[in-house]
Amino acid sequence: MNHQRALTLLTAYADGQLGPIRRMLLRRHYDRCPACLARLEALQTTREALRTKMAVHRAPPGLASRIASALPREPAPPPRQPSRLVWGFGASGLAGALAGVALTLMLVPSPDPLVSDVVADHVRSMMADHLTDVLTSDQHTVKPWLSARLPLSPVVKDLAPEGFPLVGGRLDYVQGHRAAALVYRRAKHTINLFAFAAKGPEEAAPSLHTRDGFNVITWRMDGLTYVAVSDVEADQLKDFVKLVRAN
Numbered sequence: 605m606n607h608q609r610a611l612t613l614l615t616a617y618a619d620g621q622l623g624p625i626r627r628m629l630l631r632r633h634y635d636r637c638p639a640c641l642a643r644l645e646a647l648q649t650t651r652e653a654l655r656t657k658m659a660v661h662r663a664p665p666g667l668a669s670r671i672a673s674a675l676p677r678e679p680a681p682p683p684r685q686p687s688r689l690v691w692g693f694g695a696s697g698l699a700g701a702l703a704g705v706a707l708t709l710m711l712v713p714s715p716d717p718l719v720s721d722v723v724a725d726h727v728r729s730m731m732a733d734h735l736t737d738v739l740t741s742d743q744h745t746v747k748p749w750l751s752a753r754l755p756l757s758p759v760v761k762d763l764a765p766e767g768f769p770l771v772g773g774r775l776d777y778v779q780g781h782r783a784a785a786l787v788y789r790r791a792k793h794t795i796n797l798f799a800f801a802a803k804g805p806e807e808a809a810p811s812l813h814t815r816d817g818f819n820v821i822t823w824r825m826d827g828l829t830y831v832a833v834s835d836v837e838a839d840q841l842k843d844f845v846k847l848v849r850a851n
């Protein structure tokens with residue numbers, strides 16, 4: 605998001621008129637752009653002053669219900685609280701995972717910065733026309749290409765027979781770590797699979813998060829952090845992760 609565009613959208617942003625992706629991209633710009641941030645804060649201060657200091661004219665009694673009854677009924681929108689679904693594979697490991705058993709589900713609010721970060725990365729990769737540095741469905745090309753440029757050697761598989769063809773790979777940056785980003789497709793959807801070496805346990809079971817309409821699954825494998833991000837259905841992303849994790 606460039607400065608001019610971010611400035612143009614400032615009022616719409618402050619009014620909450622934009623969709624989640626635009627909001628996120630703008631937030632990232634405003635956080636880094638002092639000029640925009642100053643404008644945004646000035647706008648918010650002015651609004652607050654208007655709201656608290658202007659005389660409030662109350663609507664005549666019954667107006668609200670008259671308007672409401674004149675409008676067609678609409679279902680209430682779902683709550684937009686970010687949530688996190690944690691699902692475990694159980695102690696039986698891969699066999700249990702493939703059998704799809706022992707899925708434990710719990711819903712906890714998750715303002716996980718990693719999740720926000722990779723969702724923004726995913727969106728940016730599709731908008732910035734920088735989805736792949738190496739464009740090939742051949743995992744035997746992608747893997748050495750990445751290994752030559754990164755101090756890690758992530759799992760690279762072509763899952764075309766399973767309906768997740770590999771498109772290519774690129775170098776990326778996730779939370780201060782140089783990361784491999786593998787790009788897969790599912791029908792018209794893009795899946796970004798990030799892998800990077802962060803501190804943590806050797807292995808950790810996958811956990812599913814949702815943010816701004818995107819599904820995110822994180823896990824640890826062979827000492828690396830893996831994160832899959834996409835707008836495909838959660839069940840499809842789980843299937844994808846199972847395939848990536850299968851030996």
Ligand SMILES: [Zn+2]
Pocket residue numbers: 606607608610611633637639640641
């Ligand atoms: Zn700006």
